[in-house]
Amino acid sequence: MxxxxxxxxxxxxxxxxxxxxxxxxxxxxxxxxxxxxxxxxxxxxxxxxxxxxxxxxxxxxxxxxxxxxxxxxxxxxxxxxxLPPWLFLAVFLFLLVLFWSTFRSQVPFYPSGLPVWRAVEELLPKHRVIRFMDIGSGLGGAVLHLARQRPESEFIGIEIAPLPWLVSRLRASLSGNRCSFVRGDYLLLDFADYDVVFAYLSPAAMQTLWSKAKAEMRPGSLLFSYEFEIPGHAPDIVIQPKEHGPILHGWHM
Missing domain, CATH: 1.10.150 (DNA polymerase; domain 1)
Known part of the structure; x- marks a missing residue:
């Protein structure tokens, strides 16, 4: 919580x-x-x-x-x-719709990038339909990419900030991509509904993420966290998608 x-x-x-x-x-x-x-x-x-x-x-x-x-x-x-007062208001409103409740969740806007999406793609369960959830999906890049590579499966992103969510929805609509994006708090999701959960959050959120995943995710499902480890829980998968870059961690639940 x-x-x-x-x-x-x-x-x-x-x-x-x-x-x-x-x-x-x-x-x-x-x-x-x-x-x-x-x-x-x-x-x-x-x-x-x-x-x-x-x-x-x-x-x-x-x-x-x-x-x-x-x-x-x-x-x-x-x-x-x-400076004119309207400029401060404009900057405030832009930052508000971009970051929304970052001050509370302590999860800022972190873009991951194509090498990370490709690494996740290689690790997805093969030869079966899966449900994938990207929590804190930002501008939707990961979900859009994976949905193009695995059209038989369902790829969903959830984002609490209005502007990134709107951009991701527009990108999906304009490209005809079958993935979907919802606006909301991932803590209100039931992780049992998904075969794979991908997160690029922040150190402040990792213990809460682990508690939720451990309580809800089904045996055989996968939890991925890019860059940030979960203290006290060694990952089953460790991959470095970008040379000299952060690590992609994975856990078999």
């Missing part, structure tokens, strides 16, 4: 920024009667420093410390450009 909204790192980081801003304002409030004037750049640095210290105390991942420290300075520099 997804973690509660307030426990996601992005929401915690936002709350930390708010608390740090209040502390920086408090310092500024006491500095003025004492004859000190804090310039905007020093205020931003103070804001970022408070945020990084609080993030450290809350045990957020180390990269959040750097993000929180530099964010107020970056915001100040961007504001100095005097």
């Amino acid at each position: 997804r973690r509660p909204l307030w426990r996601t790192p992005a929401i915690q980081a936002l709350l930390i920024l708010c608390v740090a801003l209040a502390l920086a304002n408090l310092i500024d409030l006491f500095a003025e009667p004492a004859g000190f004037s804090i310039s905007p750049i020093w205020f931003s640095l103070l804001h970022g420093l408070f945020a990084a210290v609080i993030a450290r105390a809350c045990r957020l991942a180390v990269w959040w410390l750097y993000i929180l420290f530099f964010f107020p300075v970056a915001a100040l520099l961007v504001s100095a450009l005097h």
Whole structure:
């Protein structure tokens, strides 16, 4: 299951920024009667420093410390450009439909590529019809490719972000491909309905993926994860599709 909204790192980081801003304002409030004037750049640095210290105390991942420290300075520099407000709204809306709930799932947009699709194709069960599910299918490349190579089988992709899902649907329609794409959360699927499940997620999602696959996938089915291992569970299949690139891991369930 997804973690509660307030426990996601992005929401915690936002709350930390708010608390740090209040502390920086408090310092500024006491500095003025004492004859000190804090310039905007020093205020931003103070804001970022408070945020990084609080993030450290809350045990957020180390990269959040750097993000929180530099964010107020970056915001100040961007504001100095005097960009039109509609531009910020446009960028926000574009990122929203592209990444959607990445802040909660911690699974960003990762394209895999043709070498990976071909490696998966070689590992699919031969001489029988299969049902294949790509969880977090992005722009649909893997599903479209595999459906062309195995037209007798059923290939489905699920994507929670609206823009990649829409692009994949359009690509399938325009090419006449018989694969299908649904928009939704893969955690709501029943993995027992599929012979092969392919994932290109993130380290944060792997333990949840394994628990779901172990509980639901039928004996003889296959679970693939590109790049990211499942801690404590050695894969049965290890292939490097791209030279010096990430590993494709596979488990016989």
